[in-house]
Structure formats: C-alpha cells, structure tokens
Amino acid sequence: MDPVVFLFALLQGLIQYPPPVADGLDEETHWRMEARAKYLEWERLRLEQEVEQLSQKKMPHLQLLAVAVLLALEVGNVAGNEDDNDGNDVVNGAALAEKNNDNDVANVVQEEDNNVDDCVGQDIMERIQWPAQDLQRVCEWITDLMDNYTIYFEHVLSYSFYPVLHRPIGVGSAFEGWSPREQDVVYRVLIPMTPPRGHSFHLELDSEGQRHVRNFRVRVQLECTCTRQQQGENMLCFLHNPKEELRSNQDPSLLDTLCTDSYLDVQKTACWFQQLVKAIWPALPQSHNWHLTLLPSTRSCQFKVTNGEESFRIEMLFGVRRGDSAIFVSSQPREAYTLSTTWPESYAVAEAEFFKYIARQAPPDSLHLKCLQFFSRLVLGFSFSTYTMKTIVMHLLVAMPASSWSRGHLRERLMDIRDSLHICLRQKCLQHFIVGNRRFPQDINLPPDVRMGRTYNLFHHLAQQLAAHTQARRDYRVLHKTFKRIALGEVN
Structure with a gap:
C-alpha cells in the first residue's frame, strides 16, 4: 500500500472513530460533543486536501509521518480528556474557563506587556x-x-x-x-x-x-x-x-x-x-x-x-x-x-507655534520632548545638527497619533527616530518640515508660496559631496552603537 494512502487512512480512522466516551453525560456535554464532531469533520476534509497536496509533491515519508503523528496525538488528547472518569467536570470546567477567562488572560497579558514597556520607558527616561x-x-x-x-x-x-x-x-x-x-x-x-x-x-x-x-x-x-x-x-x-x-x-x-x-x-x-x-x-x-x-x-x-x-x-x-x-x-x-x-x-515662529499645537493635542504624559532632548544631546559632536533631529521628530509627530508618544511607547519612538535618520542618510534626503509640507497644521497661518511651494532637501550637501556623506555614515555607525549601549544601560 502507498505510504501516503496508509497514513491518510490512519488519520481518517482516528478522526472518524474516536475512542468512546463515558455514559451518563448531561445535555450540555452532548451538545459540546456534537460541536466537536463537526469540527473534526471539517479537519478531516482539510486533511484530505493536505494529504493530496503532499502526495503530489512527493513529500518524504518521514516528514509526512511526523505530520500524522502530531495530528494523531492532538486527536488522542481530545479523546482522552473526554474519556476521563470525571468527564463532565473536565469538559464543563474547560468550557467555563474558555468562556470566562479568555478576556481575563488577554487583559493580564496586555497589562504585563504595558508594565514591561513602562519599566523600559521609565529606565530610558531616567537616562535622558x-x-x-x-x-x-x-x-x-x-x-x-x-x-x-x-x-x-x-x-x-x-x-x-x-x-x-x-x-x-x-x-x-x-x-x-x-x-x-x-x-x-x-x-x-x-x-x-x-x-x-x-x-x-x-x-x-x-x-x-x-x-x-x-x-x-x-x-x-x-x-x-x-x-x-x-x-x-x-x-x-x-x-x-x-x-x-x-x-x-x-x-x-x-x-x-x-x-x-x-x-x-x-x-x-x-x-x-x-x-x-x-x-x-x-x-x-x-x-x-x-x-x-x-x-x-x-x-x-x-x-x-x-x-x-x-x-x-x-x-x-x-x-x-x-x-x-x-x-x-x-x-x-x-x-x-x-x-x-x-x-x-x-520659520522659527511657525515651529514654536507647531510645538504649542502638539502640546494641545498630546496627552499629559507625552514624551515627544524627551525624545527630542535625548537625540539632540546624542548627536552633539557628530556631523548631524540638532535641527536635523528636530526636523525628523517634527515629521514623526504629524505622521503618528499623539497617543503613541506615551511612556509605554518611548522605546519604539526612539527607535523610529534612529531609523528615520538612517533612512534619510541612505537616501541623502531630508525634506524641510514647513516649506511645501501639505501635512503642516492648517491652524498655523503660512503664506501660500510657503505652504504650497516646492520643498527642499536639508541633506542636499550629502548628495553633492561624497566626503560629507561618507563622514555622516561613519558618524551614524558610532551613534547607533552609542544608542544601543544607552538603551541597554551600559552608559548614562
């Protein structure tokens, strides 16, 4: 017999004829068993398609056997639980746990993730x-x-x-x-x-x-x-x-x-x-x-x-x-x-008005200024100006919702700023934030030739001067390593 056909027959038998369950089950348990049977029928149809595909691709017998064993163990575990002497309690308890605790588990996981992010954010924030x-x-x-x-x-x-x-x-x-x-x-x-x-x-x-x-x-x-x-x-x-x-x-x-x-x-x-x-x-x-x-x-x-x-x-x-x-x-x-x-x-007044606009939109715990403070100090001594980092942060502030700058997102936002700098260096392009920026807040009045004009590249010198671009890339590698060491707490 073809090994593929044999394995499929084995799987089909396990699914169609699971081990018998205990007698005397209540109505709810019978209902759950019927639902389980429908689910197993759907699994059987799916397995037929998969086995057919595996057979056509000439999958090695060992790999196919591993798939069969895993599926058989899954079905066996389900049947074994239903054949337990205390089958009613097990099934009913699982049902209640699944019904009542799924949301609680999700909430606990989310809360733990938030706590971890808050701790990381707090640690980085203290280093700024x-x-x-x-x-x-x-x-x-x-x-x-x-x-x-x-x-x-x-x-x-x-x-x-x-x-x-x-x-x-x-x-x-x-x-x-x-x-x-x-x-x-x-x-x-x-x-x-x-x-x-x-x-x-x-x-x-x-x-x-x-x-x-x-x-x-x-x-x-x-x-x-x-x-x-x-x-x-x-x-x-x-x-x-x-x-x-x-x-x-x-x-x-x-x-x-x-x-x-x-x-x-x-x-x-x-x-x-x-x-x-x-x-x-x-x-x-x-x-x-x-x-x-x-x-x-x-x-x-x-x-x-x-x-x-x-x-x-x-x-x-x-x-x-x-x-x-x-x-x-x-x-x-x-x-x-x-x-x-x-x-x-x-554009100094317009930029000051922009930060006031962001302050009105942002939640009380927004840390966008902390992020700007961190990178403006980090780039001191390198070929990147503080205005470069300010421009990158301003672009990100209009691209992301204000709620994403809270302490729990601090690590991600710092990485976004770092990655944006890297992308701008690779492309040799950093667009001016105000001139020609259609996303600049309409609440701040700009002359039409500034709002609708053609923007210009703050990194145009990198595109024109190979030596300047090479030095900037060297500086970024050093800056990137320093960023990682600070994030890991190796340096202050």
Missing part, C-alpha cells in the same frame, strides 16, 4: 539628561523681562522714525520645551518690527541666493504724510517738504539712519538696538537685582544677566512679518557670511 535650569520657569522670567522692555520701547520710540518694536515672541528650543545642552541654554526671542510713520516696508525675494534657501531684502520707501501735516500732526512730509526745512525741524528718516541703498541694514539695526537695550536697562525693575552684560554680535542683540546665583544668556533677534502669517524675514543668518542687507526667511 534634562537641562539643570527649569526651562519653563526661566522662559516665564524672560517673558516678563521682554514685556517690560516692550513698554519702554513704545515710550521711547513713539515719536521717532526708527522701526516700531512689538512684543517679543519666544522661539528656539528653550521656548519649545527642550534644549540640546544641559546648562549652556540660549533663550531666543524674535521682536517683530513694523515701519515708522511716513515709511513702508516692501519685502523683495533675493533671486541671487542659494536655491535651497530663501533670502529677502527689506526695501524702505517714504510715504506721503501731507494729510497728517494738514491735520495739525507734528510731522513734516519727507516727500514734499524742502530738505532744508526737514533737516532743521525734524529727525532724519529711517533711510538716513538704518538703511543702505534704500534697504534696511541688519548690522546697523543691531548696533542701534544694542544701544537701546543698554540705555533702557537701568529703568527696568529687573536691574535692581540683576546685572546686564552685552555680548558681541553683529546681527542681533546678545546679553547675559546674572544675579550671583543664576546666569541666563538671551539673544534678541528682530524681523519683519510676511503679511499676517507665522513666517518672518529675520536678522538671524543661515550661512557663515551673510550680507548686511540680507534677511533670511525664518
């Missing part, structure tokens, strides 16, 4: 070093300081022809809730500027700049104020009054103070602003307990305030808003050397 300073507390103190400065800006500049300074906006990592460094934190604010009376600002895109960045120039234009003069306002029209009269009776226009060739000059504006900040400082209430020291800067106003116990470094940038959007042209440069009349397009 946070800045020694309380970021939120210091940011609130900085905000109060800036509000006091704003009051005096308005008072001092109300009748001048210098830019009108508005309430500063906190930007950068510290105001977003994280920082790449433990103690050397820079608190940045951006001060919106609007033109003084008799002037207007016109933003002109600099087409001569690099293809991957957008630079602007702020053209200053004089506007007619004859109507104001006729209404008795103490101001002469720069366009229609004689120059001699203007020179004798009115302060110079903005074109004659902070501009170069009709364009607002960043360096001249920074120098004027530094003098203004220093002159106003003694009038502020903070000056009673704090000491201010101006720091060298050509495109912003940087200073340090100390009180003997704490020291904060503050950078005051200034910029012109594009319409009513969250995009500015800012004094902060992108390259090592930027022309004094060049104002790069800044």
Whole structure:
C-alpha cells in the first residue's frame, strides 16, 4: 500500500472513530460533543486536501509521518480528556474557563506587556539628561523681562522714525520645551518690527541666493504724510517738504539712519538696538537685582544677566512679518557670511507655534520632548545638527497619533527616530518640515508660496559631496552603537 494512502487512512480512522466516551453525560456535554464532531469533520476534509497536496509533491515519508503523528496525538488528547472518569467536570470546567477567562488572560497579558514597556520607558527616561535650569520657569522670567522692555520701547520710540518694536515672541528650543545642552541654554526671542510713520516696508525675494534657501531684502520707501501735516500732526512730509526745512525741524528718516541703498541694514539695526537695550536697562525693575552684560554680535542683540546665583544668556533677534502669517524675514543668518542687507526667511515662529499645537493635542504624559532632548544631546559632536533631529521628530509627530508618544511607547519612538535618520542618510534626503509640507497644521497661518511651494532637501550637501556623506555614515555607525549601549544601560 502507498505510504501516503496508509497514513491518510490512519488519520481518517482516528478522526472518524474516536475512542468512546463515558455514559451518563448531561445535555450540555452532548451538545459540546456534537460541536466537536463537526469540527473534526471539517479537519478531516482539510486533511484530505493536505494529504493530496503532499502526495503530489512527493513529500518524504518521514516528514509526512511526523505530520500524522502530531495530528494523531492532538486527536488522542481530545479523546482522552473526554474519556476521563470525571468527564463532565473536565469538559464543563474547560468550557467555563474558555468562556470566562479568555478576556481575563488577554487583559493580564496586555497589562504585563504595558508594565514591561513602562519599566523600559521609565529606565530610558531616567537616562535622558534634562537641562539643570527649569526651562519653563526661566522662559516665564524672560517673558516678563521682554514685556517690560516692550513698554519702554513704545515710550521711547513713539515719536521717532526708527522701526516700531512689538512684543517679543519666544522661539528656539528653550521656548519649545527642550534644549540640546544641559546648562549652556540660549533663550531666543524674535521682536517683530513694523515701519515708522511716513515709511513702508516692501519685502523683495533675493533671486541671487542659494536655491535651497530663501533670502529677502527689506526695501524702505517714504510715504506721503501731507494729510497728517494738514491735520495739525507734528510731522513734516519727507516727500514734499524742502530738505532744508526737514533737516532743521525734524529727525532724519529711517533711510538716513538704518538703511543702505534704500534697504534696511541688519548690522546697523543691531548696533542701534544694542544701544537701546543698554540705555533702557537701568529703568527696568529687573536691574535692581540683576546685572546686564552685552555680548558681541553683529546681527542681533546678545546679553547675559546674572544675579550671583543664576546666569541666563538671551539673544534678541528682530524681523519683519510676511503679511499676517507665522513666517518672518529675520536678522538671524543661515550661512557663515551673510550680507548686511540680507534677511533670511525664518520659520522659527511657525515651529514654536507647531510645538504649542502638539502640546494641545498630546496627552499629559507625552514624551515627544524627551525624545527630542535625548537625540539632540546624542548627536552633539557628530556631523548631524540638532535641527536635523528636530526636523525628523517634527515629521514623526504629524505622521503618528499623539497617543503613541506615551511612556509605554518611548522605546519604539526612539527607535523610529534612529531609523528615520538612517533612512534619510541612505537616501541623502531630508525634506524641510514647513516649506511645501501639505501635512503642516492648517491652524498655523503660512503664506501660500510657503505652504504650497516646492520643498527642499536639508541633506542636499550629502548628495553633492561624497566626503560629507561618507563622514555622516561613519558618524551614524558610532551613534547607533552609542544608542544601543544607552538603551541597554551600559552608559548614562
């Protein structure tokens, strides 16, 4: 007889003629036995098909015998349980256990998995070093300081022809809730500027700049104020009054103070602003307990305030808003050397608004800032910038539900960030998060050319420079090993 046919006959006999069960079974047990018989019939049909397929494929007899033995043992175990002297109790007990405990077992397993993930997340979270300073507390103190400065800006500049300074906006990592460094934190604010009376600002895109960045120039234009003069306002029209009269009776226009060739000059504006900040400082209430020291800067106003116990470094940038959007042209440069009349397009305010948006959507235990803090510190000393890691995290924040950033998912999210960096390196491509990103929250207002424009690759230099890409891949291998050691608790 063909071995395949013999094995099939053996299996068929075991299924069709199981060992007899004890007499005197109750109605529920008979019902369960009938259900079991239907199940075994279905198994018989399935086995027929499998044996036929095995026979056609000429499966070795030993493998087929192993399949037969396993199936026979399964059927024998079922029959043996039903033939037990206490068959009723066994069957009924199994039924109750299956009916009542399946959900409990699933819940217990899920709870144990959650506990394990929580423990791993807690362990990793404790290894993520946070800045020694309380970021939120210091940011609130900085905000109060800036509000006091704003009051005096308005008072001092109300009748001048210098830019009108508005309430500063906190930007950068510290105001977003994280920082790449433990103690050397820079608190940045951006001060919106609007033109003084008799002037207007016109933003002109600099087409001569690099293809991957957008630079602007702020053209200053004089506007007619004859109507104001006729209404008795103490101001002469720069366009229609004689120059001699203007020179004798009115302060110079903005074109004659902070501009170069009709364009607002960043360096001249920074120098004027530094003098203004220093002159106003003694009038502020903070000056009673704090000491201010101006720091060298050509495109912003940087200073340090100390009180003997704490020291904060503050950078005051200034910029012109594009319409009513969250995009500015800012004094902060992108390259090592930027022309004094060049104002790069800044997305700092839009990014700060994005983190506020995420904070409103995320659960209280969200650890997305912890993840960003971890990698921003991990990449220090490597060829990856903290802005690279920030961009990757922002992309992941819009790609994943807010609930997936809780402590139980911390390990997975850290691995997602690591793997995203690896993929970007292999593809030599990391898309800008705001420009051309259709998934950017609609609640944050962007100019149409920014929201719908063509995005650009932050890793374009890796595609153009083989040496830079090779170094980045080396750095990633070292970073990957360091990541594993930290995750395993080998290093802090």
